[in-house]
Amino acid sequence: MWQNEKYESVPLDVKGFDEDHSKGHGDSEYPQHEPSNTQKTDEAPRHSNQWPYFQDGKRRIDYVLTYHVQKPESTHKQSSHSCMRSFCCRCKKAKASAQEDPELAAQEERLDYHDDDQRLRREEFEENLHLMGLQMEKDEGNKIPGVGFLKIHAPWEVLCREAEFMKLKMPTVKKYQVRTGNDIVEKIHKFMHKVTTPLRPKVGINGTENEKHLSYPFSREKQHLFDLSDRNSFFDSKTRNSIVYEILKRTKCTRAKYIMGISSLLGSGIYTAAYPLHDGDIDDPQAESNDRKLLYEEWASYSIFYKYQPIGLVRKYFGEKVGLYFAWLGVYTQMLIPAAIVGVIVFLYGCATVDDNIPSMEICDEKNNITMCPMCDRVCGYWKLTTACGTARASHLFDNAATVFFSIFMALWATMFMEHWKRRQMRLNYVWDLTGFEDSGGKQKSHPRAEYEFRVMKKSMRKEPAQKAVKDKLTCRDRMPAYMTIVIMMCFLIFVTLAIVFGVVLYRISIQTALLMSSTPSFRTNIRATVKTTAAVINLIIIIIMDEIYGAIARWLTVLEVPKTDKSFEERLIFKTFVLKFANAFTPIVYLAFFRGRLIGRPGKYIYVLGSYRMEECAHAGCLMELCIQLCITMLGKQLIQNNLFEIGLPKLKKLLRRRKMDKKQQEELNKTLQRHEKDHFLGPFVGLTPEYMEMIIQFGMVTLFVASFPLAPLFALLNNIIEIRLDAKKFVTELRRPIAVRAKDIGIWYNLLRGLSKVAVIVNAFVIAFTSDFIPRLVYQYMYSLDGTLHGFVDFTLSQFNVSHFQPGTEPINPMHLGYKVEFCRYKDFRDPPGSDTPYDFSKQFWAILAARLAFVIIFQNVVMLMSDFVDWLIPDIPKDISTQIHKERNLIVELFMKEEQGKKFRNTLSDPSPQQLRSRPSSQA
């Protein structure tokens, strides 16, 4: 959410700052704000070395803002202030400070305008924060030169107030029994629990699963409902952070002509960073156990890759949004297991039946003396079909009846996955007490981004003053240039993608032709494989490079667009990135699957590109094999390179470089003396979950879209994801600053993208089976043309005849006697009328019949699978039954609780005639 990366720097020399130009430094003169007595008693620190505290060792640091300090002022080491100045007295104080320390004042005077203005704004902001009840402490440039820290603490009253506003559901004192169902279900559940015990991470959360605290939106008026005995731990660190962040968001800085919230302040560099603190160290063996360390040990480790993730703990530490991402990733990975198994079985089925496959047997059979037309003009000779034996056999691995089954299976799998996730999400919502909580998006939605406000301001400054009263906004006309740029740029980029694919095709054609022309015969057999593989690798490299470029361009375009809110920024960015990355990853594959080999013309009337290059043909057994190779290389390569190189390698390299700067000992020394907020300062900022999700979505596309041609895709995806989970976990626990806990009920736009993909997958798979594979022609042959109902004669059926005398002049082979005999008719793979018919070389009746069959298959496949998916969707309830029972039970318990309270109240208050019945009906409500 409030990610506010890449803000355009707000121009600070806008008019209106001139007047307020004060010189005073004035930070160090603020009286230290003493915490009131009540706070002292409330917040006695329990583990003073575990959590980070203020200088007084009592108030916990809930949030840190950093800012730029001009130079390390060693004299002002660790000066703590609470900012309580009002603007009216700033000038006075500034003067006062100048009088106190003339040298400092002189230094200050040299500070430029900009810097001073920044400080003033900070001061105003901090004042406003103080008004909201937050307590602050400053820590300027002690160990880390040039960086000032503003540590923020939220006292108990503020926490309570905000929790009430945010309608945070907190556990009440009342517990209730969670029943999974009837006896048998319960037993199975227990048994499963026992079996999976070694797979469970050792975190304390799973302990008392049978009891759950009834939770209720926190309200100070109903404090008696909650267990407030330990005020320090009632709100956990995640909640405290998000409460402080909520206040930060709401607080505005009104000094400038336009109102600035925290994100504008961050964007314009007035504050450089804002982050909550991690719970503690991970690598300190003496350190007390904390959630971060527990996560490091029980989650972010490759050695426990086979275990479930401690999602509850992840959520407790990072908040719901991050928790949901990892839960989703976990569900996806888990669901990949059956898909991978079935995929491997399908592949093995292909391997096992390769010798029984009649068409490939016929191709390999030397007795079927089939002479094929030359593969290129002039230099290539006629060739015998038996030489394609190897490819034909290999093709069968991916092109058999099991493939059709597998694509139906995967379409249903995708639906099952979505359903399973919906249920899991619902369960998590219940366990995490989010059931009553309304969309988190609502509020965030309408906080305009700083850039947007800046643009609006610029626009309104251009206007007449009379019009200023009306609240401005960017109209379509204002945005037209940006929109035009985006449309043009997107079209251009997609054109680039297409051009690249075409370039690779040309590369393949030209290299192949060149090799065919020059090479010795012994070389030729390997030509295809070489060209194919190099082309695929080139494709891969281009994809990976363009991926990064497109990512950057998409961001740039979105910045150009100036969306109003963070949410719309994110959505637009995701949309653009998705379109570009998707086009990038899938264009070569789509070309291979649907266009390659379709546009070649026929012998005697080939289609040429760039003068004399004939378009690519597919191998005799269809393009499926090549599609498969391409997919395999893209998937494996992309995952290996992107994961290992970018995600593991680069950070390691960076660390190494950083380490080289200072020797190890010094570093360790520093590490020990550094405080929590300083340590966290060195970690990378959290940039949102978009890249993680995007990577997974593209992978999901690979797994589902062309699964008909590559049944091993789920296996590869599974292997990758097992690493991916722990990799991401490591990154979150060790390498990034702690993200702000964001409440979320679902994974938002990503769910829709997944849904969309799984819908598209059905159609794509239908087309792959119908058009790319030979499944339909085989079926048609078997049931319409075969004499004995088998595939014998299928190869002959698929080959049309060509009279070599019909070659266009200059394209006939130079060496017609290449095979040792004179060729009169050569064969080519197509369904065309023979040379002797009324309509020579026209598409034959078979062609149209097969086309009709292919199309009919597409219609049937698409609609049947969609119907089945909808049926599965309808069959599986979105809310698991036990959860809906529990939710209902919880609701009843709350009504009961209040009815009791109600009756208690009624009794205590005036009651005209307390009849005995009424007394009876009030059991122990006065307790």
Added chain:
Amino acid sequence: MWQNEKYESVPLDVKGFDEDHSKGHGDSEYPQHEPSNTQKTDEAPRHSNQWPYFQDGKRRIDYVLTYHVQKPESTHKQSSHSCMRSFCCRCKKAKASAQEDPELAAQEERLDYHDDDQRLRREEFEENLHLMGLQMEKDEGNKIPGVGFLKIHAPWEVLCREAEFMKLKMPTVKKYQVRTGNDIVEKIHKFMHKVTTPLRPKVGINGTENEKHLSYPFSREKQHLFDLSDRNSFFDSKTRNSIVYEILKRTKCTRAKYIMGISSLLGSGIYTAAYPLHDGDIDDPQAESNDRKLLYEEWASYSIFYKYQPIGLVRKYFGEKVGLYFAWLGVYTQMLIPAAIVGVIVFLYGCATVDDNIPSMEICDEKNNITMCPMCDRVCGYWKLTTACGTARASHLFDNAATVFFSIFMALWATMFMEHWKRRQMRLNYVWDLTGFEDSGGKQKSHPRAEYEFRVMKKSMRKEPAQKAVKDKLTCRDRMPAYMTIVIMMCFLIFVTLAIVFGVVLYRISIQTALLMSSTPSFRTNIRATVKTTAAVINLIIIIIMDEIYGAIARWLTVLEVPKTDKSFEERLIFKTFVLKFANAFTPIVYLAFFRGRLIGRPGKYIYVLGSYRMEECAHAGCLMELCIQLCITMLGKQLIQNNLFEIGLPKLKKLLRRRKMDKKQQEELNKTLQRHEKDHFLGPFVGLTPEYMEMIIQFGMVTLFVASFPLAPLFALLNNIIEIRLDAKKFVTELRRPIAVRAKDIGIWYNLLRGLSKVAVIVNAFVIAFTSDFIPRLVYQYMYSLDGTLHGFVDFTLSQFNVSHFQPGTEPINPMHLGYKVEFCRYKDFRDPPGSDTPYDFSKQFWAILAARLAFVIIFQNVVMLMSDFVDWLIPDIPKDISTQIHKERNLIVELFMKEEQGKKFRNTLSDPSPQQLRSRPSSQA
């Protein structure tokens, strides 16, 4: 929520009642419960003749329960009681009453067991109601013999308490400005408002549209937020009713072995009816204006059919659920206007181009001397194609390029409609303050129905006592018989539907053949039209009859199934009814569209049914014409008969019959003396909105599913709906008891059904255009076979040749010289190879090419339209922009309100150092 109608009568002779068998009548001895003083002041009646009140004229009647009274006890006329007896003292009191009035006691003794038990249960229930704070008054058998009334009043405290529990959003004192957008939008809005003023109903609600009360869930702790100056009108009658109903649902009668709620009590006849009261009379001209009268004048009248509906008032009077139904019906009707207009234009386009249509010109052209093969065996002779001229011309009306456009239009229209409705619903949710309100379904879901509980009880009684502790439920095994019955029954019914269609087909074939054989030649030309029309009428009559039968069977099957909750009962009933009614309405149409004329074989090899009947052929120009006639008759007939006869005619008839029993004067007399609750007693009970919705859904199916063949369908639907709205309105206002106001955010399952239908419509229309119409063959001919790119020669292209010598022996025409010349080759409509080719009478290349084109069209049409629909769906935001702005604004205002309050509180309470800044920032919070 906790509703549970239609209980199976609960056996009252269960053990456990024997001991409690008391004889006393005891009703009249109860002390009248005096309303407390506070209530008296609170609820001073303002218009005592407007609303119905208790005997004291002060407490308003919010709800009425009726029950059976053995005989009219005229001596006890109008005895008012509040039931405050406890069970322990019942026997004593019964005895006391016996002592007081020995005659009465003797009478009582004659009362049977059953009756007595019922009274005891009622007493317990009423006691429990009293404990909940409700006040009651009894009115037994005064004017209406045999019926006792229990009038219920909810005092202010109860209303407040329940409103808090139900989280009812009530308007606060704070108002805010509703801004529609910027200036231009505002102006347009105002202009539109002005233009549509005559279309608006004259109800006071639309007055101050620019201001809205901020609403907030009612809470007694925040009473100061609400305007409680007039306690009588703070909760309107609808809210009061639903609050009382809420309490009734929650209250249980625990005397029997199983707990009974109000619905079980109703189901077992302990109470005979439960209804809230209407606001007042409609036909009394002197009566003060009330909402009901206003509705009658400004809504339930045919004379204002062109006006908008006063939806706000409908909701205010009937509650959200009914309001949503009428809003939906309104939106649907409104959306039908453009569809009807476009449909008429498409039809007119067909009319206008009928003379330019080349194929029909060719058919009508006498010069094209085409001899067709005979239409039946032996008796029919060869015929000339020119005789089919009229049909061909008529076919063009419905089978032209505009039809394709229209079906795409209608698919998008359906999407637009759904989107428009979603937005409207959202807007209504906002205006009706339902935005925060969670699903009402949640609670309803889990209240088991009485029948279910009864079944469970029966089951648990069969069990060992040891097992009784476990809460029973019906397992799959218990339900297996019911499920089996349902499956078998449903299959059987669908089979019946198919059989009926087949029967009608046979009727058509046999009659046609009979007529062809017997009739004089002059007769023959009219044969087709006669047979077609009679068959369609027969079909219609069967559909209407079966509709009623299927409705009854679906209900019976659902009762058999014993669903657990009312919600699931409703859903299962809807599902079954939908499947059956849908199959019933659409099977004949589907047969006509897709099967008729496909299974006829070819000359010389016809397919025969039942011995010697050849299957039906279509007219030369395709079956579209016949499909159109069928649709037209079904739609018009169904609407006319069902609406006018069943919905208008029958109630009128009933009324007439009822009136005949007593003469008019007497009736008027009675009408004047009757009190509100007695008048309402004579009205029909409200049976839910399911039949209304179902009727509309079937109509929606007619409009969208086969719209490709019948562009006038939207017009017919529009005309019907204009009547339907007012008809339903009249029914709700005048003929039914007031329904209990149910909160609902959406129209529930109906939305999904609509969505499903509009999806199916895309596919069905694709198939109708591709296969039923001649659109694709024309296109293929024009672009692949035509010599000059026009349709000239198309008729010849569609006709295959048949060598008459190839007729099977015994099927050739008796009179081969019928046309006056010897026929060697006759033509028939199909794409088959000519007799002279290698494969005579096999499907030709053209056949396969056209088939491929048809299938390709289906794929393209389906996917393009689906994509466009999804795009439209995505393009139009679900929440109107102004509404989302308003919602956000409202939320901000609430936070602001509370922050102010908060700061006010903080100031009043302890505050360690009130700095001047803090004082400044608190504007008038103490006021």
